[in-house]
Amino acid sequence: xxxRRRRRTQQGEPAPEPATGSAPTSTxxxxxxxxxxxxxxxxxxxRGLFAPLRALGARGEVAAAxxxxxxxxxxxxxxxxxxxxxxxxxxxxxxxxxxxVLAALADRLAEVFAExxxxxxxVERAPGVVSVWLFVGVNGVGKTTTVGKVALARREQxxxxxxxxxxxxxAAAGDQLAQWSERAGVALHRGAPGSDPSSVVFDAIQRAxxxxxxxxxxxxxxxxxTKVNLIEELRKIRRVADRPxxxxxxxxxxxxxxTGQNALAQARQFTEAVGVxxxxxxxxxxxxxxxxxxxxxRQLGLPVKLVGVGEGLADLVPFDPAAFVDALVGA
Amino acid sequence: MFDALxxxxxxxxxxxxxxxxxxxxxxxxxxxxxxxxxxxxxxxxGVARHFIEGVRARxxxxxxxxxxxxxxxxxxAVHAQLVEALGGQALRLTYASRPPTVVLLAGLQGAGKTxxxxxxxxxxxxxxxNPLLVGAxxxxxxxxxxxRVLGASAQVRVFSQPGDPVSTAVAGVEEARRLGxxxxxxxxxxxxxVDQELxxxxxxxxxxxxxxxxxLVVDAMTGQDAAAxxxxxxxxxxxxxxxxxxxxxDARGGAALSVKEVVGRPIVFAxxxxxxxxxxxxxxxxxxxxxxxxxxxxSLIEQAERTMDQEVVARSAERMxxxxxxxxxxxxxxxxxxxxxxxGGVLRMLPGMNRxxxxxxxxIDDRQVARVEAIVRSMTPAERADPxxxxxxxxxxxxxxxxxxxxxxNQLLKQFKEMQKLMRxxxxxxxxxxxxxxxxxxxxxxxxxxxxxxxAGLAPPRPPAADLASGRPAARGRKGARKKGGRVTxxxxx
Numbered sequence: 001x002x003x004r005r006r007r008r009t010q011q012g013e014p015a016p017e018p019a020t021g022s023a024p025t026s027t028x029x030x031x032x033x034x035x036x037x038x039x040x041x042x043x044x045x046x047r048g049l050f051a052p053l054r055a056l057g058a059r060g061e062v063a064a065a066x067x068x069x070x071x072x073x074x075x076x077x078x079x080x081x082x083x084x085x086x087x088x089x090x091x092x093x094x095x096x097x098x099x100x101v102l103a104a105l106a107d108r109l110a111e112v113f114a115e116x117x118x119x120x121x122x123v124e125r126a127p128g129v130v131s132v133w134l135f136v137g138v139n140g141v142g143k144t145t146t147v148g149k150v151a152l153a154r155r156e157q158x159x160x161x162x163x164x165x166x167x168x169x170x171a172a173a174g175d176q177l178a179q180w181s182e183r184a185g186v187a188l189h190r191g192a193p194g195s196d197p198s199s200v201v202f203d204a205i206q207r208a209x210x211x212x213x214x215x216x217x218x219x220x221x222x223x224x225x226t227k228v229n230l231i232e233e234l235r236k237i238r239r240v241a242d243r244p245x246x247x248x249x250x251x252x253x254x255x256x257x258x259t260g261q262n263a264l265a266q267a268r269q270f271t272e273a274v275g276v277x278x279x280x281x282x283x284x285x286x287x288x289x290x291x292x293x294x295x296x297x298r299q300l301g302l303p304v305k306l307v308g309v310g311e312g313l314a315d316l317v318p319f320d321p322a323a324f325v326d327a328l329v330g331a
Numbered sequence: 332m333f334d335a336l337x338x339x340x341x342x343x344x345x346x347x348x349x350x351x352x353x354x355x356x357x358x359x360x361x362x363x364x365x366x367x368x369x370x371x372x373x374x375x376x377g378v379a380r381h382f383i384e385g386v387r388a389r390x391x392x393x394x395x396x397x398x399x400x401x402x403x404x405x406x407x408a409v410h411a412q413l414v415e416a417l418g419g420q421a422l423r424l425t426y427a428s429r430p431p432t433v434v435l436l437a438g439l440q441g442a443g444k445t446x447x448x449x450x451x452x453x454x455x456x457x458x459x460x461n462p463l464l465v466g467a468x469x470x471x472x473x474x475x476x477x478x479r480v481l482g483a484s485a486q487v488r489v490f491s492q493p494g495d496p497v498s499t500a501v502a503g504v505e506e507a508r509r510l511g512x513x514x515x516x517x518x519x520x521x522x523x524x525v526d527q528e529l530x531x532x533x534x535x536x537x538x539x540x541x542x543x544x545x546x547l548v549v550d551a552m553t554g555q556d557a558a559a560x561x562x563x564x565x566x567x568x569x570x571x572x573x574x575x576x577x578x579x580x581d582a583r584g585g586a587a588l589s590v591k592e593v594v595g596r597p598i599v600f601a602x603x604x605x606x607x608x609x610x611x612x613x614x615x616x617x618x619x620x621x622x623x624x625x626x627x628x629x630s631l632i633e634q635a636e637r638t639m640d641q642e643v644v645a646r647s648a649e650r651m652x653x654x655x656x657x658x659x660x661x662x663x664x665x666x667x668x669x670x671x672x673x674x675g676g677v678l679r680m681l682p683g684m685n686r687x688x689x690x691x692x693x694x695i696d697d698r699q700v701a702r703v704e705a706i707v708r709s710m711t712p713a714e715r716a717d718p719x720x721x722x723x724x725x726x727x728x729x730x731x732x733x734x735x736x737x738x739x740x741n742q743l744l745k746q747f748k749e750m751q752k753l754m755r756x757x758x759x760x761x762x763x764x765x766x767x768x769x770x771x772x773x774x775x776x777x778x779x780x781x782x783x784x785x786x787a788g789l790a791p792p793r794p795p796a797a798d799l800a801s802g803r804p805a806a807r808g809r810k811g812a813r814k815k816g817g818r819v820t821x822x823x824x825x
Contacts, residue, residue: 071376074370074376074555075375075376075555076555077373077554077555077556079370079371080367080370080371138552138577138580139441139443139577140440140441140442140443140550140576140577141441142440142441170477171476171477171478171479171480171481172473172474172476172477172479172480173473173477175472175473175476175477176471176472176473176474176476176477178473179472179473180472193480224577224579224580225580226579226580256441256550256552258439258550258553258554258556258557258560259550259552259553259554260373260552260553260554260555260557260585260586261371261372261373261554262373262552262580263552263554283439283440283441288554288556289555289556292554311522
């Protein structure tokens with residue numbers, strides 16, 4: 001068996017990360033800012049997947065093009081079901097030549113993302129209300145890091161942010177968030193290790209209300225979506241966070257871009273439990289394609305709102321479907 | 332884990348089972364279905380293809396056996412291919428003649444390296460070794476702090492120093508030598524993806540510390556990228572094996588197959604839960620059995636033999652057989668079973684666990700054990716020895732003392748009574764043959780089943796699926812015990 005190694009040559013130097021203007025919009029939703037070059041640049045690495053398809057040339061066999069497209073989608077973690085349905089809808093559109101297949105596929109993918117147009121992140125601007133964003137997900141996807149980055153972005157946008165370290169389970173998670181709070185220059189509320197995370201969230205929101213913070217970002221402990229008791233705990237956190245002055249305006253599921261089809265199960269279970277409002281696709285700067293967001297958008301109607309494309313504080317950017325599709329199938 | 336894969340294989344086999352012979356078309360259809368199952372389980376595309384070719388070769392290369400139906404032959408071929416794909420025999424760990432045996436852990440961010448390091452330390456301690464943990468992840472905020480906390484709960488010393496990861500690792504090995512530790516586990520920094528900086532750092536650590544074992548930690552939920560990542564690490568470090576993390580999710584674990592196939596090194600350890608104890612050697616043949624729904628009784632028995640206190644087990648077995656099994660013994664047993672790992676994890680290893688049962692097993696709340704314990708501890712010695720004396724007012728007192736309700740007390744007593752009844756039956760039937768350790772383990776299995784009943788009885792109301800958690804694995808456990816016993820009459824009144 002021969003496994004193709006995708007060794008991409010860097011096309012030019014990576015552009016410097018835009019530090020501002022990259023953050024999510026708030027209510028009323030502003031138009032999504034154009035994707036910074038960094039996103040395309042980073043996603044560019046996935047282009048190798050469709051290289052065999054492009055190599056078929058203009059006069060290649062259409063049948064071979066379908067096979068190549070199918071293989072590329074499967075390798076991008078799009079999953080069997082979604083891949084097959086994409087390919088069969090491609091066939092119906094009767095594209096001409098491999099180039100036509102590629103273009104039609106890009107169109108189909110764009111349509112999937114167009115189904116969920118609202119990718120804004122909401123903050124309630126009413127007096128006496130503290131907006132709460134919950135960050136949830138399985139272990140090791142990058143929740144704490146994401147919270148740190150979002151904190152910086154929101155502070156730069158002028159929000160007054162408080163971090164709540166509700167991961168009281170993982171050893172030293174609070175310390176990790178504390179370091180992020182220093183780097184981002186925002187206040188942190190933390191409880192004792194092993195204490196009830198709901199009480200940490202409650203106290204944090206009370207404190208935010210007293211201090212006049214607009215937004216509380218809650219870092220929850222990683223939990224497998226299959227552990228009923230831990231999911232119950234999360235439900236409770238959500239209930240507590242909705243008590244005045246708190247109001248949960250976003251529940252963001254953080255997904256690791258290298259995750260395979262299991263991400264779909266995660267999205268389904270967390271949505272059912274705590275009403276996920278959007279997805280943060282973290283760690284996309286690897287060779288990972290993050291293609292599993294396609295079935296997540298298509299089957300669950302969950303919009304991807306943010307993408308983590310690097311390790312720096314400013315490397316969290318709004319999700320741009322066009323850039324994502326463009327980078328995936330390349331042009 | 333691997334559930335979806337095993338379900339599909341069951342379906343394919345089921346369809347073929349009824350056929351007298353398999354036409355080439357049937358075979359192709361079955362193979363296509365297996366391929367889909369593998370891809371859905373996140374097996375890398377090339378690896379899945381290779382797997383299918385392997386199954387095909389096995390089926391066409393041999394004359395059809397007369398003793399097997401065509402369906403059985405397909406299952407047998409898939410099983411053999413799975414065993415091979417997962418790594419054949421388990422890796423036999425050996426130890427350096429001049430200690431310490433140095434173990435280097437590498438992997439991507441969030442794969443679970445730090446947790447795996449602590450679990451490995453805990454595992455080696457259980458093997459009678461004396462490990463030292465070295466925190467060389469100086470990049471992630473608080474990573475060393477996390478290792479220190481985990482090390483403390485595993486009762487394993489942690490070494491780290493600020494500055495350069497390479498010299499920290501070298502100093503760590505030196506420290507292990509100075510302290511006379513025989514295993515030295517080095518936790519390294521992860522990166523978002525395979526990049527030059529990461530590879531250079533970990534390669535330099537590897538060159539300077541000359542590890543005896545280099546393990547790649549891989550998240551069981553990884554998708555197609557697992558193969559490329561593993562290959563890059565293997566090229567840089569020459570891996571000796573893989574530690575598979577987060578295998579307790581409903582991840583289909585295809586990454587395990589991909590990684591093994593691509594680097595040609597076995598999966599050595601698999602982590603199956605959040606507790607430090609939840610890590611064990613990976614047995615490819617047993618995992619193949621488990622995928623095909625054959626259970627993993629061998630692992631269970633080994634686990635029981637390793638963790639259970641033989642004296643306690645023998646004492647309660649004796650009392651059990653004599654029909655004098657009291658609530659104190661019940662509590663002992665509870666603790667013994669708990670030592671084997673999470674109850675859900677234990678139950679999942681029983682044969683015949685289908686999808687619902689497996690899901691249900693995940694939902695057993697280990698914290699209920701504490702509630703049961705609280706209730707039992709609120710009883711007087713006399714009550715524990717003979718629960719039948721517990722009347723209404725005693726119930727109220729026990730409930731108040733344990734912070735539970737009388738309903739919960741009632742439930743526990745009722746479940747205990749059932750268990751006693753069951754044990755008397757087992758006792759009468761006797762358990763012939765077998766080694767003593769296994770014998771005791773088998774009895775404890777039965778007890779474990781009864782326990783889950785009791786526990787689930789105490790659990791707060793759950794959706795219907797959760798009810799299965801309690802009742803049926805228990806039934807399975809009893810069935811298993813009865814099979815072993817051979818001549819046991821079924822318990823009355825059930």
